Amino acid sequence: MPLISTSFRALVIGSSGTIGAAFVELLENHPACTEVVGIHRSSTSPIDYQDLSTIEEASKTLTGEPPFQLIINTIGILHSADWMPEKKLDDLNAQQLQTLLQVNAIGPGLTMRYFSKLLDPAGAVMATLSAKVGSIEDNRLGGWYSYRASKAALNMLIKTTAIELARTKPNIALIALHPGTVNSRLSKPFKGQQIGRPPLDAAQDMLNVLLSLGREDSGTFISYSGERLPW
Numbered sequence: 001m002p003l004i005s006t007s008f009r010a011l012v013i014g015s016s017g018t019i020g021a022a023f024v025e026l027l028e029n030h031p032a033c034t035e036v037v038g039i040h041r042s043s044t045s046p047i048d049y050q051d052l053s054t055i056e057e058a059s060k061t062l063t064g065e066p067p068f069q070l071i072i073n074t075i076g077i078l079h080s081a082d083w084m085p086e087k088k089l090d091d092l093n094a095q096q097l098q099t100l101l102q103v104n105a106i107g108p109g110l111t112m113r114y115f116s117k118l119l120d121p122a123g124a125v126m127a128t129l130s131a132k133v134g135s136i137e138d139n140r141l142g143g144w145y146s147y148r149a150s151k152a153a154l155n156m157l158i159k160t161t162a163i164e165l166a167r168t169k170p171n172i173a174l175i176a177l178h179p180g181t182v183n184s185r186l187s188k189p190f191k192g193q194q195i196g197r198p199p200l201d202a203a204q205d206m207l208n209v210l211l212s213l214g215r216e217d218s219g220t221f222i223s224y225s226g227e228r229l230p231w
């Protein structure tokens with residue numbers, strides 16, 4: 001049975017991003033969504049993973065409001081002005097690995113810690129965008145050391161949080177969500193425009209999956225198509 005009821009309130013974290021903005025647009029036009037709140041690192045209540053104290057601060061500004069039935073965290077990076085994903089072991093460097101772990105794993109982990117308290121214990125879903133390349137079992141090509149490692153670490157944080165919450169709040173599901181290849185800022189250097197799907201199409205598929213999730217789906221790694229992915 002779906003955890004999200006016929007009427008729901010939603011929060012999109014990273015709403016300035018390509019996929020985040022697409023989710024906000026869809027939710028604003030969704031008949032069952034009573035309100036959608038978007039936050040990002042330049043919003044009134046900023047959430048900036050380079051300053052981890054902003055995570056708890058941002059969550060506090062939403063405390064006291066009605067609970068959310070849906071929270072989607074879309075924050076993530078793959079490359080920066082200074083570096084691109086590593087092609088080989090000799091490209092591995094501490095600065096890139098540290099930055100990706102901070103933005104793709106530590107930030108989202110602490111976001112689960114503070115923002116899961118804003119979820120409706122009667123029925124809610126919190127999804128964090130991961131990536132299939134973070135699957136250890138599915139890693140056949142190698143390369144992209146730091147991004148893969150950061151998403152694998154994120155996946156473990158999600159799984160572990162889901163196990164704990166299942167004991168105390170069994171009607172809340174936490175999942176790792178793979179969006180597929182989407183035409184976005186993140187995918188642009190990797191032919192994202194040619195091989196990526198339009199963000200609204202991807203977000204619509206993911207929203208359909210999120211609205212269908214039940215208790216039994218908590219602690220899983222799910223693709224935009226609804227397929228379960230190996231960890």
Ligand SMILES: NC(=O)c1ccc[n+]([C@@H]2O[C@H](COP(=O)([O-])OP(=O)(O)OC[C@H]3O[C@@H](n4cnc5c(N)ncnc54)[C@H](OP(=O)(O)O)[C@@H]3O)[C@@H](O)[C@H]2O)c1
Pocket residue numbers: 014015016017018019020040041042047048049050074075076077078103129130131132178179180181182183184185186187196
């Ligand atoms: N696009 C794909 O093909 C693809 C495939 C697999 C997984 N994903 C995952 O999907 C998610 C969304 O990606 P996207 O394609 O929408 O990328 P995007 O357009 O580059 O959006 C990334 C978002 O992350 C935010 N962000 C980056 N660094 C941050 C920081 N230090 N603190 C707070 N926010 C920060 C950005 O904020 P600003 O707007 O302020 O920069 C933006 O909101 C990511 O987690 C990514 O790993 C994407």
